Amino acid sequence: MSKRSLRVAYLARVEGEGALDIQVHDGRVTKAHLSIFEPPRFFEALLRGRRYDEAPDITARICGICPVAYQMSAVHAVEDAFGVAVPEPLRLLRRLIYCGEWIESHALHIYMLHAPDFLGFEDAIQMARAHPDVVQQGLELKKIGNELVALLGGREIHPVNVKVGGFYRIPAPSELAALADRLKRARDAALRTVSFSAGLDFPDFEQDYEFVALRHATEYPFNEGRLVSNRGLDIPVREYNRHFEEDHVAHSTALHARLSERGAYAVGPLARYALNFDHLGPTAQEAARAAGLGPVCRNPFKSIVVRGVETVFACEEALRIIEHYEPPSDAAVHVKPIAASGYACTEAPRGVLYHRYRFDGQGIIRDARIVPPTSQNQATIEADLRAIAGAHLNLPDLQLTRLCEQAIRNYDPCISCSVHFLRLNVEGV
Amino acid sequence: VNRSDRAVAPRVRVIGVGNSLRGDDGAGVEVARRLEEAGPDDADYLTGPVDSASLLGAFAGAARVIVVDAACSGAPPGTIHRFEATRAPLPPRLLRETSTHGAGLQAGIELARALDRLPPELWIYGIEGSDFGPGKSCSHAVSLAVDRVAQEIRRRWMLPGETDPR
Numbered sequence: 001m002s003k004r005s006l007r008v009a010y011l012a013r014v015e016g017e018g019a020l021d022i023q024v025h026d027g028r029v030t031k032a033h034l035s036i037f038e039p040p041r042f043f044e045a046l047l048r049g050r051r052y053d054e055a056p057d058i059t060a061r062i063c064g065i066c067p068v069a070y071q072m073s074a075v076h077a078v079e080d081a082f083g084v085a086v087p088e089p090l091r092l093l094r095r096l097i098y099c100g101e102w103i104e105s106h107a108l109h110i111y112m113l114h115a116p117d118f119l120g121f122e123d124a125i126q127m128a129r130a131h132p133d134v135v136q137q138g139l140e141l142k143k144i145g146n147e148l149v150a151l152l153g154g155r156e157i158h159p160v161n162v163k164v165g166g167f168y169r170i171p172a173p174s175e176l177a178a179l180a181d182r183l184k185r186a187r188d189a190a191l192r193t194v195s196f197s198a199g200l201d202f203p204d205f206e207q208d209y210e211f212v213a214l215r216h217a218t219e220y221p222f223n224e225g226r227l228v229s230n231r232g233l234d235i236p237v238r239e240y241n242r243h244f245e246e247d248h249v250a251h252s253t254a255l256h257a258r259l260s261e262r263g264a265y266a267v268g269p270l271a272r273y274a275l276n277f278d279h280l281g282p283t284a285q286e287a288a289r290a291a292g293l294g295p296v297c298r299n300p301f302k303s304i305v306v307r308g309v310e311t312v313f314a315c316e317e318a319l320r321i322i323e324h325y326e327p328p329s330d331a332a333v334h335v336k337p338i339a340a341s342g343y344a345c346t347e348a349p350r351g352v353l354y355h356r357y358r359f360d361g362q363g364i365i366r367d368a369r370i371v372p373p374t375s376q377n378q379a380t381i382e383a384d385l386r387a388i389a390g391a392h393l394n395l396p397d398l399q400l401t402r403l404c405e406q407a408i409r410n411y412d413p414c415i416s417c418s419v420h421f422l423r424l425n426v427e428g429v
Numbered sequence: 430v431n432r433s434d435r436a437v438a439p440r441v442r443v444i445g446v447g448n449s450l451r452g453d454d455g456a457g458v459e460v461a462r463r464l465e466e467a468g469p470d471d472a473d474y475l476t477g478p479v480d481s482a483s484l485l486g487a488f489a490g491a492a493r494v495i496v497v498d499a500a501c502s503g504a505p506p507g508t509i510h511r512f513e514a515t516r517a518p519l520p521p522r523l524l525r526e527t528s529t530h531g532a533g534l535q536a537g538i539e540l541a542r543a544l545d546r547l548p549p550e551l552w553i554y555g556i557e558g559s560d561f562g563p564g565k566s567c568s569h570a571v572s573l574a575v576d577r578v579a580q581e582i583r584r585r586w587m588l589p590g591e592t593d594p595r
Binding site for chain 1: 458
């Protein structure tokens with residue numbers, strides 16, 4: 001009887017602390033774990049008793065890479081509870097700040113975290129010695145994303161300018177116009193990113209995922225839309241809790257999310273792309289086609305190409321919003337708290353980010369629930385690990401371990417975000 | 430990194446790395462703050478936490494860059510380490526990465542080296558810390574070292590007519 005164990009105690013090039021654990025008995029994968037051991041942070045608990053208008057800034061602290069996603073899910077959930085709708089210019093500015101976050105987050109992952117896997121380097125520093133132009137391009141792209149977030153959010157990381165009802169300060173048209181040339185550069189760099197990533201070698205590997213993403217009537221999704229899947233899910237965000245559940249597994253401090261009826265599902269770039277290809281716009285669609293992608297991509301290793309395509313989209317969308325920008329009359333609309341619950345999903349770079357809050361009549365948070373994309377992808381990541389390891393058992397340990405690490409990084413897992421680990425089934429109590 | 434306002438790149442840039450809310454980790458920020466208060470001079474100052482990508486931007490434009498960070502090598506608290514970083518990598522244990530959530534100073538310097546984006550002169554000061562507890566200020570030994578490092582940087586690198594001892 002043969003037994004084989006592969007273990008990476010500290011995964012590199014992911015955000016946060018996790019390990020990989022694969023066991024093979026007699027030619028069969030018997031265990032494929034993404035073990036998340038980062039301590040839980042109890043954000044839902046510390047939100048209780050805080051005012052509604054603190055939610056965007058408290059939850060932004062969950063992640064240094066996708067704070068805008070947390071702020072957007074928070075403000076939309078609060079506004080859902082209080083029946084607030086923001087006027088079109090503010091709605092567009094929210095899409096615009098999200099473009100900045102997608103650009104910086106996707107550029108970071110494509111170039112600094114994921115590309116070294118494909119090119120055979122330990123890290124981005126090694127890769128920079130051999131391919132300085134590639135890394136420079138990634139850093140330049142990320143910088144322009146940061147500049148967009150800094151302009152709208154007040155600073156690059158953990159922006160401070162987002163509030164329930166709108167923003168504290170809105171940019172002058174001249175400030176936005178000044179970024180247009182930079183964004184055109186970013187778009188060109190993003191197009192080169194798609195061709196660069198399309199030229200990498202991909203394992204021959206496809207899975208039949210249930211993809212879940214927001215779907216909006218006319219737009220590639222950031223903040224609005226219904227939650228849909230390629231297997232018939234089509235629900236308003238308010239019904240999230242009826243269709244999704246979270247389980248604790250012993251090897252993870254992050255809860256595993258599942259569709260109640262069908263189990264594991266995937267969120268993130270591949271899901272958004274498959275469910276919203278028609279809304280990507282001609283430039284990004286053309287880039288995708290030129291990269292050899294169809295309207296659906298089931299090879300998770302090609303997520304690096306899809307991130308590039310989404311980066312093209314984000315640059316184009318940002319340019320479109322800037323070109324038509326007319327400042328709103330007020331930076332924010334008035335908000336009056338009522339006793340109610342509010343729900344929101346937005347599309348973080350890594351996928352759907354769900355927030356739910358219950359408020360009392362003074363707008364104090366009575367309970368909160370946050371489901372980040374990485375906890376939703378955990379079961380799918382493990383299914384991928386099982387399949388990819390099973391298909392490559394002929395590889396020596398070192399190569400097989402590397403391939404499995406790469407398979408985890410396909411999802412750009414943000415482990416720190418994922419560790420909430422707090423059961424809060426108090427809705428309706 | 431927070432950058433002080435200035436239209437033109439100066440001759441000297443001081444980067445104070447760290448978190449002032451975490452005890453001795455704030456040593457670098459404190460050195461930059463004292464130097465800036467003692468100005469005016471042909472220098473600008475950046476302070477705060479650092480990630481490797483933003484460090485590349487912070488290196489751009491200045492002829493001489495001085496980075497001050499807290500160190501954690503096992504030496505007695507308040508020990509001052511000094512390195513010129515354009516010629517060789519820093520000792521790996523000195524300013525070791527303390528976070529799995531982002532790449533820091535060491536990675537940033539090596540990334541800049543790989544991309545040929547190091548400044549012409551790059552001096553790294555490490556101040557050995559001992560207490561990195563939340564909500565604290567620098568310990569006594571580290572405060573004394575902060576004074577000494579600020580004085581040395583001013584005397585050696587920022588006054589007119591100083592020479593590079595290399």
